[in-house]
């Protein structure tokens with residue numbers, strides 16, 4: 619299987635500038651791979667650094683050492699230390715990030731929020747909206763809500779819009795940060811099905827899930843983040 623993410627000795631230390639520059643080492647020696655068609659789950663207690671690793675891969679947090687190689691259009695590129703422009707291109711074309719919370723733009727209808735990544739990828743408006751509707755329907759968002767901005771939706775509805783937006787695009791790498799956290803059992807099962815479909819399509823996924831049952835259903839492998847603990 620093709621390696622899609624190859625992290626070598628990555629590390630992260632936060633510097634608290636407002637607290638006299640205290641340095642807070644979180645992880646070091648982070649090394650693992652994620653291959654096409656598999657879902658790797660990061661495990662470890664709260665505060666171990668799972669989200670920090672996901673955010674380093676997506677470029678939200680600067681990586682303080684090591685390499686974060688991702689396969690972008692067939693070539694491995696090192697996102698640690700890459701130009702911001704290269705990181706943005708990789709995000710648009712290669713890496714999707716499904717966070718727990720939706721950052722909805724006011725006044726944009728749910729259908730368009732979900733269709734937007736496809737429009738950005740050059741899909742026609744009609745096709746993008748049709749696919750967005752199909753996915754919202756599968757995630758049990760009633761059609762009467764599709765034309766409304768999701769800012770007034772319930773927490774679980776917003777999360778499902780967010781999941782639809784994350785899963786709609788055909789990017790080969792998906793980072794999932796607790797995608798099922800505020801969902802009921804029926805919708806958790808839908809998300810498990812979406813993850814299985816992405817695996818069949820050859821996507822590489824790296825996920826954080828606290829629910830043991832969901833983890834057992836989606837994980838091909840688990841990477842224990844405590845092995846990367848950085849001593850203060």
Ligand SMILES: Nc1ncnc2c1ncn2[C@@H]1O[C@H](COP(=O)(O)OP(=O)(O)OP(=O)(O)O)[C@@H](O)[C@H]1O
Pocket residue numbers: 632642644662663664665666667668669670671
């Ligand atoms: N932006 C930040 N600035 C300072 N410290 C941070 C920042 N983000 C995370 N940390 C610290 O890094 C450590 C790891 O946090 P992280 O969110 O990666 O853990 P986690 O394993 O994902 O935890 P949880 O399961 O609770 O979400 C924590 O001690 C946290 O306080």
